[in-house]
Amino acid sequence: xxxxxxxxxxxxxxxxxxxxxxxxxxxxxxxx
Amino acid sequence: xxxxxxxxxxxxxxxxxxxxxxxxxxxxxxxxxxxxxxxxxxxxxxxxxxxxxxxxxxxxxxxxxxxxxxxxxxxxxxxxxxxxxxxxxxxxxxxxxxxxxxxxxxxxxxxxxxxxxxxxxxxxxxxxxxxxxxxxxxxxxxxxxxxxxxxxxx
Numbered sequence: 001x002x003x004x005x006x007x008x009x010x011x012x013x014x015x016x017x018x019x020x021x022x023x024x025x026x027x028x029x030x031x032x
Numbered sequence: 033x034x035x036x037x038x039x040x041x042x043x044x045x046x047x048x049x050x051x052x053x054x055x056x057x058x059x060x061x062x063x064x065x066x067x068x069x070x071x072x073x074x075x076x077x078x079x080x081x082x083x084x085x086x087x088x089x090x091x092x093x094x095x096x097x098x099x100x101x102x103x104x105x106x107x108x109x110x111x112x113x114x115x116x117x118x119x120x121x122x123x124x125x126x127x128x129x130x131x132x133x134x135x136x137x138x139x140x141x142x143x144x145x146x147x148x149x150x151x152x153x154x155x156x157x158x159x160x161x162x163x164x165x166x167x168x169x170x171x172x173x174x175x176x177x178x179x180x181x182x183x184x185x186x
């Protein structure tokens with residue numbers, strides 16, 4: 001694993017969280 | 033976070049294995065206001081229904097980010113409530129990250145979780161004793177101060 005597998009879609013992330021029964025780590029960031 | 037914590041192999045492995053990592057710009061017109069994001073980095077732990085269980089603001093070095101996330105995962109279980117599972121996360125912090133700044137809060141929440149499950153005041157006394165022994169300068173010792181008086185009745 002060389003990088004975090006970030007998902008950039010809110011809905012896709014929560015769909016995956018439901019499927020895998022995991023918590024979502026939601027990172028709000030500022031570019032740059 | 034990108035320059036230090038998010039390129040750390042232990043952090044990468046921990047997040048990919050245990051969480052669903054979602055990244056949005058703070059300026060996102062929908063989710064920024066929805067989650068009241070005012071500054072970055074803001075990290076949230078949410079369950080699959082979108083309920084917030086943990087929030088951090090500001091940068092974390094790698095050695096602090098993992099115990100911080102463990103604390104949040106424990107809080108999510110505490111809220112559920114699945115306190116035995118919560119204790120598992122808090123004890124993992126104390127076993128693997130005992131020098132973390134998050135460890136005193138883990139002591140506190142671990143003892144509280146045990147007390148709720150057992151109603152044994154020794155769990156609350158244990159919070160005070162361990163904080164006094166291991167983390168005497170932590171503000172969490174102040175929060176646990178009343179528990180020392182329980183020794184008189186136990």
